[in-house]
Structures are given as C-alpha cells and as structure tokens.
Amino acid sequence: MSDVPPPGRDFASIYQATISPLRRYLARLLGNTPEAQDVAHDAYLRVYPNGSQSNADQPEAVLYTTARRLAINRLKRRSIAPFDANPSALETSASAAPGVAQQVMARQELNLLQTAIAELPDGCRAVLLLRKVELLSHREIAARLGIAVSTVEKQHARALRLLRAALPADLSGRENPPAPAAQRKAGS
Incomplete structure (x- = not known):
C-alpha cells in the first residue's frame, strides 16, 4: 500500500467539503454556534x-x-456544571453578590439598628414601624393607633431624631458627624 492519498481526498479537500455542514450540524446539536466551532475544530x-x-x-x-x-x-458536562461562556455575564454575576465582609458588616448594622429601634419609647417605636415597615401614611397610623395626625408626625420625627443620635454616623447617613466632646476640648 502506498502512503499517497487518493486524488481529491487529502485533508484540505475534506476540510473544505465538510467544515460548513459539520458546524451547522453541531450548532443544531449544541444550540451554540461558537461552541459548535470549537467542537468541530477538536474533531x-x-x-x-x-x-x-x-x-x-x-x-x-x-x-x-x-x-x-x-x-x-x-x-x-453542561448538564452537570452549567457554565455560561459569555465573559461579560461572568463579570456581572460575580460582582452582583455581596462578599463575605459586606454580609458581616450588613448583619452588624442590622443588629445595631434593631437595638436602637428597641430602645425607642413605645409610641415612637410603634409609629416608626408602622410608617417604615408597613408603609402606612400618617393618617392611616393615626386611625390605627387612635391618636391625632399631628401626634403621629411628632413621634415619627422624634423617632428618626433618636435613631440618628443612637447610630454611628456612617450608618445613620450623616456626612459630617459632630466631633466627640473629648476631641472638641483637645482642639480648643
């Protein structure tokens, strides 16, 4: 037998004749054209x-x-470990979830907020929770608690003021917190 291939049956001619139909076949099978091209190349x-x-x-x-x-x-492999080969999807999905440090900080902030809310006077706490958690209007809160709308407004404002004072500046949303008394005396 000779090592010379028959005329027209060399790699280049087979490649040219089969590449397009093979890629179409694989694209239908895989449902992904770039992946079909990779598989055809590997084949x-x-x-x-x-x-x-x-x-x-x-x-x-x-x-x-x-x-x-x-x-x-x-x-x-795709059914065992699904993987999206789109790099932009990887970047957005990786950055969408908070990291461990952010989760721990969020839990600590939540605990601080819960403690500060628990320490509010009963009337202020009730008004604040109805307003912020149940999303009721001042008029609806007044009707539910049987008090005047002006009282609801005052207790809501007082609750927010007390929370601002009880929480650290970065948690309460203040940009320039007042300096502690010891620092003000030292600076004088």
Whole structure:
C-alpha cells in the first residue's frame, strides 16, 4: 500500500467539503454556534492528527462520529456544571453578590439598628414601624393607633431624631458627624 492519498481526498479537500455542514450540524446539536466551532475544530484535530491523512475508508463518517461524541460529552458536562461562556455575564454575576465582609458588616448594622429601634419609647417605636415597615401614611397610623395626625408626625420625627443620635454616623447617613466632646476640648 502506498502512503499517497487518493486524488481529491487529502485533508484540505475534506476540510473544505465538510467544515460548513459539520458546524451547522453541531450548532443544531449544541444550540451554540461558537461552541459548535470549537467542537468541530477538536474533531478535526482528533481525526486528522498533525494534518496527516486518516487511514479510514470513509473519513467523513469518522469525522462526524467523532464530532457527535465530542458534542454529547459537552452536553453532559453542561448538564452537570452549567457554565455560561459569555465573559461579560461572568463579570456581572460575580460582582452582583455581596462578599463575605459586606454580609458581616450588613448583619452588624442590622443588629445595631434593631437595638436602637428597641430602645425607642413605645409610641415612637410603634409609629416608626408602622410608617417604615408597613408603609402606612400618617393618617392611616393615626386611625390605627387612635391618636391625632399631628401626634403621629411628632413621634415619627422624634423617632428618626433618636435613631440618628443612637447610630454611628456612617450608618445613620450623616456626612459630617459632630466631633466627640473629648476631641472638641483637645482642639480648643
């Protein structure tokens, strides 16, 4: 037997004849054109290592069988560990979730807020919770508690003022917190 391939059956001619139909077949199978191109490339590398002629009588059949098996393996891997190959999706999904440090800080801030709310006078706490948690209007709060609307407004304002005083400046939203008394005396 001779190592010379039959005319018209060299790698280049088989590649030109099969690349487009193979990619379309794989794109239908995988549902992803870029992934189909990758699988087609891998199939050619397996069937025609180093660009040499395959010894198969029907190299197209071997190529399609290899490509189909590679595609099935990709589909199995995708079902086990789904992965989006879109890099921009990776960046946004990675940054969307808060980190451990942010979660710990958020829990600490929540605990501080809950403690400060629990220390409010009963009337102020009731008005604040009805306004901020149940999202009731001042008029609805007055009707529910059986008090005047002006009393609701005053207790709501007082509750907010007491919370601002009880919470650290960065948590209460103040930009320039007042200096502690010891610092003011030292600066004088």
